[in-house]
Amino acid sequence: MLAGKRILLIIGGGIAAYKSLDLIRRLRERGATVVPVMTEAATQFVTPMAVTALAGEPVHRDLFDLGTEAEMGHIQLSRSADLLVVAPATAHLMARMAQGLADDLATTLLLATDTPVLAAPAMNVRMWEHPATQRNLAALVQDGVSFVGPNDGDMACGEYGPGRMAEPLEIVDAITARLADGPLKGKRVLVTSGPTHEPIDPVRYIANRSSGAQGTAIASALAALGADVVFVTGPADVPPPTGVSVVRVETAQQMHDAVHEALPCDAAVFAAAVADWKVDGAGDSKIKKVAGQLPTLSFTENPDILASVAQMDTGRPRLVVGFAAETDDVLANATAKHARKGCDWLLANDVRPETGIMGGGENAVHLVTGDGVEDWPRMAKAEVARKLAARMAEALA
Missing domain, CATH: 3.40.50.10300 (CoaB-like)
Structure with a gap:
């Protein structure tokens, strides 16, 4: 189902970013090409070298890269994929998506695309349940963004409840369903x-x-x-x-x-x-x-x-x-x-x-x-x- 598909994976800056490594592996096992994009905060949780090694593709991080942006690289990236996947989609990243901000490569890609977007939220339960996050969620659903999770479970902060990022295989299933012909x-x-x-x-x-x-x-x-x-x-x-x-x-x-x-x-x-x-x-x-x-x-x-x-x-x-x-x-x-x-x-x-x-x-x-x-x-x-x-x-x- 995913053979030949091109997935642009945007990795947000949360502790759940470690799951993105397994997600990349699972997608490549199924024949998908994974093009990784990391926010600056994401590099505090997983290294670009690890992501590049698993994806077999270089990590894209810089909106002002002279080499790629001479050819409007962010436009090419956003429109050459079959699906944009945001995992983890942190509360901050969801807020920027909902507001249509374009202040780094990740949000610029999301704003410049006409390709479907799937997001896997991950955050503290209080952040997930906050009215501001729920407003942002409703706005993104209205804009056509699909979501997988979050799940209930134990969190790194010691709390329990909705906010835990969906597991990699759940995200793979959601990607497969989103791309179903x-x-x-x-x-x-x-x-x-x-x-x-x-x-x-x-x-x-x-x-x-x-x-x-x-x-x-x-x-x-x-x-x-x-x-x-x-x-x-x-x-x-x-x-x-x-x-x-x-x-x-x-x-x-x-x-x-x-x-x-x-x-x-x-x-x-x-x-x-x-x-x-x-x-x-x-x-x-x-x-x-x-x-x-x-x-x-x-x-x-x-x-x-x-x-x-x-x-x-x-x-x-x-x-x-x-x-x-x-x-x-x-x-x-x-x-x-x-x-x-x-x-x-x-x-x-x-x-x-x-x-x-x-x-x-x-x-x-x-x-x-x-x-x-x-x-x-x-x-x-x-x-x-x-x-x-x-x-x-x-x-x-």
């Missing part, structure tokens, strides 16, 4: 997945039993067909797929905002089990138990994410797919929801506890379209995902 190559697809958590107070929330397995499988299947997938996920039980841009959210309002920040796209699949209501005025302090007294909660509606996209006047995706998890009158309720929401397709399933579908490994769906209802047999969620992805590829061809 499938029927959805060049298509941008948005997928939502998982439950949402609606806070009652700082320690309690309202949620549902969705595991996120079906949405994750759909995102993976679409990526395997070459799509550029933006994956907006609530706090799911399963890890996100590789080869997609992951945006993590907690609440329905956050998911709504992330979805609209990720537009425009060619298609959108709304597989998330979004809470219909949230607590009106969630408390800033833990609600204390008082003997003989029960707390009273009042609710307000959450935004209708599916309808807000399906009924857009301008910029609507060509194909909008919704889901309906039902326990009674599945087809009647799903058909009514399909008409009410304004989506093109709607996949309905029976999630009564005895079916074992919600949280399980299988699904049995009914595809509702303007032409009627198509019943799919019970199958593994991965098979449902592949079948849906193939149908979407036909519709978008």
